[in-house]
Amino acid sequence: MEIPSVGTVVIVGFGLVLSILVLLVFILSLQGRFFKSVDKNKVAKAEKVVAKAAVVPVPAAAAAPAPYVEPGIPEEVVVAIAAAIAAMEGGSNYTLRSLTRKKDGRNPWSVAATLSYTQPF
Amino acid sequence: MLQAITEILSSIWANSGFAAIFGNFADGGYKYLIMIAISCVLLYLAIVKKFEPLLLLPIAFGMLMANLPWGNIIHMDFFITESGHPDYGRVLLEGGLADILYMGVKLGVYPPLIFLGIGTMTDFSSLISNPKSLLLGAAAQLGIFATYAGAMGLNELGEAWGIDWLHFTPQEAGSIGIIGGADGPTAIFVTSKLAPHLLGAIAVAAYSYMALVPVIQPPIMRALTTKKERAIVMQQLRPVSKTEKILFPIIVTLLVCLILPDATPLVGMLMLGNLMKETGVVERITKTAGNELMNIITIFLGFSVGCTTNADTFLNGQTLLIICLGMIAFAFGTAGGVMFGKLMCWATGGKINPLIGSAGVSAVPMAARVSQKVGQEENPSNFLLMHAMGPNVAGVIGSAVAAGILINILG
Numbered sequence: 001m002e003i004p005s006v007g008t009v010v011i012v013g014f015g016l017v018l019s020i021l022v023l024l025v026f027i028l029s030l031q032g033r034f035f036k037s038v039d040k041n042k043v044a045k046a047e048k049v050v051a052k053a054a055v056v057p058v059p060a061a062a063a064a065p066a067p068y069v070e071p072g073i074p075e076e077v078v079v080a081i082a083a084a085i086a087a088m089e090g091g092s093n094y095t096l097r098s099l100t101r102k103k104d105g106r107n108p109w110s111v112a113a114t115l116s117y118t119q120p121f
Numbered sequence: 122m123l124q125a126i127t128e129i130l131s132s133i134w135a136n137s138g139f140a141a142i143f144g145n146f147a148d149g150g151y152k153y154l155i156m157i158a159i160s161c162v163l164l165y166l167a168i169v170k171k172f173e174p175l176l177l178l179p180i181a182f183g184m185l186m187a188n189l190p191w192g193n194i195i196h197m198d199f200f201i202t203e204s205g206h207p208d209y210g211r212v213l214l215e216g217g218l219a220d221i222l223y224m225g226v227k228l229g230v231y232p233p234l235i236f237l238g239i240g241t242m243t244d245f246s247s248l249i250s251n252p253k254s255l256l257l258g259a260a261a262q263l264g265i266f267a268t269y270a271g272a273m274g275l276n277e278l279g280e281a282w283g284i285d286w287l288h289f290t291p292q293e294a295g296s297i298g299i300i301g302g303a304d305g306p307t308a309i310f311v312t313s314k315l316a317p318h319l320l321g322a323i324a325v326a327a328y329s330y331m332a333l334v335p336v337i338q339p340p341i342m343r344a345l346t347t348k349k350e351r352a353i354v355m356q357q358l359r360p361v362s363k364t365e366k367i368l369f370p371i372i373v374t375l376l377v378c379l380i381l382p383d384a385t386p387l388v389g390m391l392m393l394g395n396l397m398k399e400t401g402v403v404e405r406i407t408k409t410a411g412n413e414l415m416n417i418i419t420i421f422l423g424f425s426v427g428c429t430t431n432a433d434t435f436l437n438g439q440t441l442l443i444i445c446l447g448m449i450a451f452a453f454g455t456a457g458g459v460m461f462g463k464l465m466c467w468a469t470g471g472k473i474n475p476l477i478g479s480a481g482v483s484a485v486p487m488a489a490r491v492s493q494k495v496g497q498e499e500n501p502s503n504f505l506l507m508h509a510m511g512p513n514v515a516g517v518i519g520s521a522v523a524a525g526i527l528i529n530i531l532g
Contacts, residue, residue, distance in 0.1 A: 028252035
């Protein structure tokens with residue numbers, strides 16, 4: 001086969017690289033959407049199970065006033081922070097009055113996770 | 122007796138490398154010294170400056186051994202024959218260590234095996250989670266084709282000025298262009314198929330520039346982006362499930378290799394290595410492919426490629442041109458990625474930091490680290506590394522695809 005002109009090689013070559021990778025983008029995006037919807041369904045099912053379990057009444061603790069918790073902070077996080085403070089203070093000699101998010105900057109947990117991922121490089 | 126001793130000593134001297142160098146110093150002997158000096162410089166860069174030492178060190182030492190007079194470490198005349206096909210009979214009957222090892226390069230065996238090892242060490246999660254980064258990997262291949270056009274354009278200058286060495290065949294131009302892929306095994310694979318006589322020069326240029334990525338890329342990245350663009354913080358990537366990671370190598374192999382069978386050895390082996398890693402069911406062979414096998418192949422590849430660099434093929438104007446064109450290929454590749462990153466930044470309303478585009482030239486993970494470093498200069502709390510790994514590994518796929526295209530069109 002005769003070798004095509006320089007312009008043809010450049011246009012066909014670069015165009016083909018771009019086209020093949022665009023096709024891959026399309027397929028991977030479809031795959032991503034599919035798996036996202038699967039994950040969503042799984043989460044919805046899990047939430048339903050949790051909601052059913054929560055119907056059983058739990059007697060409230062008598063003395064300690066409930067701390068102010070900023071909306072959006074999950075209960076698990078409140079419990080984990082309270083437990084961490086208790087562990088650091090060495091027992092029950094503390095009161096958790098409020099729990100609010102730090103207003104600016106990145107989430108320190110996210111920064112810590114990113115650092116642990118990026119440090120090997 | 123004294124005469125016999127003198128005769129033996131003078132015979133040893135006459136057959137020594139020193140006699141070959143200094144006996145015919147003006148008539149080519151000086152070339153040995155130049156090549157030995159070049160190999161020593163490369164050894165210095167590998168050992169002291171840590172420039173891709175895993176490959177540059179065996180390449181440099183192979184170069185040193187191949188340029189010791191009478192060493193006959195390799196016989197390139199067995200491989201580059203008038204018929205165009207290597208004389209395998211002579212290689213097996215008369216060849217030595219470097220001849221046998223070089224067969225792995227000539228037959229295109231080593232680069233795919235290195236890709237197998239790379240596959241076992243590569244995490245494609247960032248690419249799967251943000252598939253658009255594949256486009257940056259494609260855009261960064263601009264350097265390959267721009268340099269091909271540039272090398273072919275030089276032919277006209279060579280004709281106009283009457284300079285013989287200012288001339289490249291399309292196959293040579295394609296092999297030079299692939300340096301812009303910033304992927305050593307791919308460059309060696311393409312060159313061994315298209316222009317084996319340039320293998321030494323192209324391997325040295327490719328690995329040297331890959332080591333110089335932190336020097337070459339940042340000025341281009343800064344010149345093409347604004348301070349505001351460089352400071353963009355990108356959204357966190359979504360987590361990717363194991364099923365997606367397992368499906369990815371199968372999908373890529375099917376798609377790329379069906380469209381472009383010439384890319385099968387590189388892409389297929391890369392994806393096999395990755396599939397072995399992600400499934401987790403073949404841990405033993407995954408470890409072997411990523412460690413022992415890859416290390417052995419690295420020694421074989423580096424040493425045998427280094428052995429191909431003799432004074433006659435290396436010390437000429439073309440080698441200098443190849444080194445210059447390699448730099449242009451890298452610069453264009455980086456610029457292509459960054460410019461496409463700017464386009465994506467504009468199209469997404471400022472959600473993509475264009476700096477990650479430069480990582481599309483492969484050179485994993487060095488190019489991604491450069492994106493991270495330049496990004497952090499503007500915004501110290503910005504972590505671009507994981508985002509840049511997407512285009513970075515996409516660049517590996519992109520350069521393998523470009524290699525397949527060049528072999529298909531020019532081979």
